[in-house]
Amino acid sequence: MIKVGDRIPSAAITQVNDSGQDMVTSDQFFAGKKVVLFSVPGAFTPTCSEAHLPGFVVMADQILAKGVDEIACLAVNDAFVMKAWREAQNAEAITMIADGGAGFTQALGLEMKTGDFGGIRSQRFAMIVEDGIVTLLNVEPPKSFEVSKAEVILAAL
Numbered sequence: 347m348i349k350v351g352d353r354i355p356s357a358a359i360t361q362v363n364d365s366g367q368d369m370v371t372s373d374q375f376f377a378g379k380k381v382v383l384f385s386v387p388g389a390f391t392p393t394c395s396e397a398h399l400p401g402f403v404v405m406a407d408q409i410l411a412k413g414v415d416e417i418a419c420l421a422v423n424d425a426f427v428m429k430a431w432r433e434a435q436n437a438e439a440i441t442m443i444a445d446g447g448a449g450f451t452q453a454l455g456l457e458m459k460t461g462d463f464g465g466i467r468s469q470r471f472a473m474i475v476e477d478g479i480v481t482l483l484n485v486e487p488p489k490s491f492e493v494s495k496a497e498v499i500l501a502a503l
Contacts, residue, residue, distance in 0.1 A: 347455035347485075354478050355453035360425045361418075362432060362442035367425045372450060375443075376478040379415035382499055383443075384472040385456065389423045389431035393491050398470070399435050401496035406439035409496065412503035414474075416441055422448045422457075422467045456485065472499050 348355070354376050361368045361375060375381075384402060386394035402409070402417055409417055420443040421428060428442035443450070451457045451468040460467050472494035474482040482502050484493035492498070 348480055348483065350480050350483050352480050354475055354480065355450075357450040357453045359450050360428075360444040360446070362425050362428045362444055364438065367429070367444070372453075373478065375418075376475050378477055380413055380477075381475045382409055382414050382417045382472065382503075383420060383475055384418075384494055384496075384499070385420040385451070385468040386470060387421070387458070387460070387467045389421050389427050390434075393470075394421075395431070395435065397491060398494070399431070399437060399440070402440060403435060403437050405496040405500055409500055409503065410439070412500070414503065418443050420445055420451070420468060422446065422451055458488075470494055474499070474502065 354372050357372045359372055361370050386398050406417055418441040422445050424446040425444040428444040432442050445451050448457055448466040456469045456471055457466050458469050470486040472484050473480050486494050
């Protein structure tokens, strides 16, 4: 599992934003900027849609005001689902990272097996990444939602 001080592993990711979707590498995405990355087990799932993503949407301006260049949400979903979720949640300030095959999530070592719920998904976490280096990593225990909240990340900035 990735830890504080580690470089983000190189992997292909699909970035979903206002211009559509772009295939980039994680090296390109994180290079030269400060990024708050949070991950959810799945788009449109209860805690993710009712609390996790909305918290970052509401606090986006405050987080960006702390010198963050980009806020990104990662999920093991395809780009079309992530685009629809972004629109449904009015999350224009958030860049969605669609990790449909879970390659990036597995490279981070933060995957979990959920069986029939969705197969391989991401654990719930939040991290701060500066120029590709993890400076904060908060991973939630199973069925928990405390340390990856927007409020916790804002306080850490």
